[in-house]
Amino acid sequence: MVSAIAGAKRFEMNIKGMAGHAGTVPMPLRQDALCAASEMILVIERIAQEHGIVATVGQINNRPNGVNVISGNTSISLDIRSEFDDKRDAGLAQIFEEIQAIADRRNVTLDKKQTHAADAVHCDQRLQGVLRDAIEKTGYQARTLPSGAGHDAMAIADICPVAMLFMRCDKGISHNPAEAIMESDVAVTLEVLEHAIKNLG
The missing domain is CATH 1.10.150 (DNA polymerase; domain 1)
Structure with a gap:
């Protein structure tokens, strides 16, 4: 038997840094969008586990996507779900707070766009x-x-x-x-x- 159907929210998130040559830009001066996105993805995973919900980053688009180019722009998806909307939204609020802190620390910009919302059904x-x-x-x-x-x-x-x-x-x-x-x-x-x-x- 099914107790409830999880409510889901989905987002597109764009991280904008600065592209540069892999050999000439010193590590402390980099605004690497892909590194920022990678750190954000791990934060999303951790927070979902802490809140007893599920959150998935299933899509990554990276530009310029060259082997010798620091990433200037990375987009990731976020799908977050729970049978309890309040638990989902509490986890989401913490995710947004922590990934914004990552963006600020790494000197990149973060833009979020919601693409889907459905409340849980019991x-x-x-x-x-x-x-x-x-x-x-x-x-x-x-x-x-x-x-x-x-x-x-x-x-x-x-x-x-x-x-x-x-x-x-x-x-x-x-x-x-x-x-x-x-x-x-x-x-x-x-x-x-x-x-x-x-x-x-």
Whole structure:
């Protein structure tokens, strides 16, 4: 069973330094955008772990991107999620504070642009109870976990109660050609759904 669907925010962040020749600019005088971005990425990882949330930098674009050129401009993405919006936003506030301090110390500029925002959606308690009873009637122990990925249920939660049932897949791989499930798991899931539908009333 799913307790909640994580709310996510995404940002594009641009770090602007000064490009220069790798052999002629002394280390103390550099405004290396890529080094600043690297330090920021590690801070993002640390803060996410401290707050019990997830944060991912999945994209880096670096310019001029030459082997003998100090980076003058680096863009990174940020995807930050939690089943609790307040925890996510507290972590985000700390991230912004600390990466700005990095930018200031390294004498680079940091610009942020939000590209996505979705609040967390918590599944309906009554519907979760119906699913829990159906799972137990089928002879299995009910387990509850939050979903880190977004789902269509987020779009309809404003107009009706939602609940979700997860079915295991090999190695947790999803939305991928390697995704695989067992036929016996499908049978169990259908049995659980049948029990749940019959007891909705």
